[in-house]
Amino acid sequence: MQFHFIRIWTTACLGLAIHAAWAQDTDRVSSPAFKLTAGLYQSSGGGEASSDSTDINLRHSSGLGNVWIGRYVAPARELVQDRIGWDRTWKLGAVRIQPSAQLATGGALNGSVGLETGADWYVGAGLGRTNLRETVNLNFDPNDAWSLSGGYRWAEGPSLGLVVVRDNRLNPDQQHLHLVWRTPLPDGHRLTVDLLYKRGLVEDEMIERAGLSVAYDWPRWFLRLGYDPKVNFTPQDMWRLAFGTRF
Secondary structure (H helix, E strand, O other), rough: OHHHHHHHHHHHHHHHHHHHHOOOOOOOOOOEEEEEEEEEEEEEEEEEEEEEEEEEEEEEEEEOEEEEEEEEEEEEOOEEEEEEEEEEOOOEEEEEEEEEEEEEEOOOOEOOOHHHEEEOOOEEEEEEEEOOOOOOOOEEEEEEEEEEEEEOOOOOEEEEEEEEEEEOOOOOOOEEEEEEEEEHHHHHHHEEEEEEEEEEEOOEEEEEEEEEEEEEEEEEEEEEEEEEEOOOOOOOOOEEEEEEEEE
């Protein structure tokens, strides 16, 4: 009954969002206030049977920042996790401050703060912390970690950035390195390519793997496909398909 209710809840949210998006499609709002994302994940490998899970979240953007709610469901594990989060960017002179906070079912807390400066050439640094309560890491990068970033943004819109995220609390050997390319395309479309290199211990064995995520945005809709080997430094590999709408 619980999973049946979740399917109804998910379908209803998607239906309302799609209806709203179609209703507003002729009104070219530059920055829609809502973003609805549905994710379908498949994990396999590590001597375990493959399993599917779903993740749906709804985000609202305003002068207060981005506020979002989400639900993650893994039927094979009989797991349901609800989450709520917030993030915002403040500009203080030449510095941009980017705090975030997340609360998940069971009292799991996750927070971070980042600093960035620069216009065309930019650099940044960040720190993330959790309260170590058991939860599913749906950020997929190490959460108790420091991060460094840098890159270049062209005046015409494209950008190329490098981000390193390294655990500095429980598993200091675990590290992600992202090379991210974003470019605008005609008619308000956009392409994002995220190349991932990861290194760290998985069940006492040092691994090095490469992953890839490709996203395509239309003015209202978006689609993203990604492959993440040894996801969250576990024995399993994960394929992720995400799609949604802005309205």
